[in-house]
Amino acid sequence: MSGKMTLTQFILEQQRALRGVSGDFSLLLNDIVLACKKISYRVNQGDLIGILGNAETENVQGEVQKKLDIISNEIMIDALSWNGHLAGMASEENEDWVRLPEDAPRGKYLALFDPLDGSSNIDLNLTVGTIFSILRYEGKKEPSLNDFLQKGSQQVCAGFVLYGPSTIMVLTTGQGVNGFTLDQAVGEFYLTHPDMKITEECSEFAINMSNQRFWEPAVKKYVDECVLGEDGPRNKNFNMRWIASLVAEVYRILTRGGVFMYPYDVKNPNQAGRLRLMYEANPMAFIVEQAGGACHTGRQRILDIQPEGIHQRVPLILGSKKEVARIVSYHHQQQE
Template sequence: MDDQITLTQFIIEQQRGLPGASGTFTLLLNNIATACKQISHRVNRGALIGVLGSAGTENVQGEVQKKLDIITHEIMVKALDWSGHLGGMASEEIDAPIKIPKQYPKGKYLVLFDPLDGSSNIDINLTVGTIFSVLRCREGVEPETEDFLRRGSEQVCAGFVLYGPSTMLVLTTGNGVNGFTLDPDIGEFILTHHNMRIPEETSEFAINMSNQRFWEPPVKRYVEECLAGEDGPRGKNFNMRWIASLVADVYRILTRGGVYLYPYDLRDPNRAGRLRLLYEANPMAFIIEQAGGACSTGTERMLDIKPQDIHQRIPLIFGSKKEVERIVGYYQQSSND
């Protein structure tokens, strides 16, 4: 169709007129989109090309890696490191930040990514995704780990790609949230979901109920009230969904509202949460806020957290604004008691 807008056209249009825009950001996003098209192709071929199953290795966080965790990490690095737009990268799958090879110029951005989110779902053919976050950095200087430890509010861009029935890219550059669907016939992401907004109220929650006995009182209270339905204090029935792919749960909430909780729990009291601050919570928090929702740890706004460690974990609560405010209120009441 003549009126279709591609991802590249959309970014160029957004960048036009911005002071100091040199085109490198557009090229960077194009490289990320290209990497995600390659990943989409691999995920889609699945067993036909032998990419499913475990790799038999562990990542830096002690999690067993799937073959696709490693393949997708390598695709991202290869698509990005030569381009001259980046000062460095950090991946959920690798211990330390990834340096740009010496022969290539160093650019003004840092990219942080979870190359394959929801990878426990890959062998059962459910939706998985790639999450990315872009920060500015000092140009021409080799970044230190400290350069990556920046508050989520400093992100210049965040996005994720869903490898589901359609492959979709969801993006914010701080000016709302837009969704693009990959048209496999022409190999382009096309703008299909303009200015995505999360409804303020909801009747749907997402939490891994198997951890219920380990939750803290505010989360127990919130979920109990939802489960009590029409007869309880909320006076209405709630539905529950848990896909165990953050990308898919975020996309559902962007589309029809809802709230997602992966709170601190007492299974391993030393572990701050399940999700990673830099590769998962921060990019999603930026997207959720830009779509009119809210994102919190339960006690602090996610985008205000000063990271302490590149692989730091964090409690994550996000979604429809009023619902998140209610849960934060329960945390406040519980700390006052």
């Protein structure tokens, strides 16, 4: 890997370029990187060490947990609890935000994470990943729940790690998006995808077609146009993809464009959306916008949403800017 920049070198350069960012931020990122390396190892070992399958427990969302969900969550919490860079953290797998041990040193950041996104793919040997977000904490006392409820536009950093054929970390600190590939032989991430950009237009969309009967008219109109291809009003053919793993969907869009939709539907009218604002939508929106894309609910820009709870769910439409704008315009027409 001679000549390629390591993630550690990259983080240090970012630290020098960002006003108000201290060495604590760089060390916090290094803690997250170490945790993701450990998760990557566990994912790769799989049934060799007996960690596939259900754990016979449920998370706060009422979803059946996989053994690797629990292991990944424990790895993230252990890696971030004692190093003095955080004031607190929140995980998709925990009902309340995670308080640090009483005798652990405190820092000036908050971390939120989905320790293992796409866990329904684990037993099928398909792509899973970790998503994380970092917020500033200016208080001097123990944080409260309200300190975590910051708009996505206030994120200091967001990233995700893809545990696929190779382990790749995608990262933004508000200065563009870069991708790093883990060299398993030396245990180091190297910059392999500098300055990632999403094409403004595309001919690919991702959505769960099994929910079609529950969609709003705006989404039905968009998908119908795509399916009609050259014979429809778009005058071009589209391909459909659905991986059921947000990290994999976003990575595909970062590398070749496209649109991902998990829109509002009437399948469960009491649930505003499917994906978690704090652990999935906000960090992915920050990354996608930094790469030149767009991220919306159909009614509101994701990064402008004022969170009401750490497990709040929202609809999610993200990807190539012009395609997202088209879908949003159909929502506006629907409301007129």
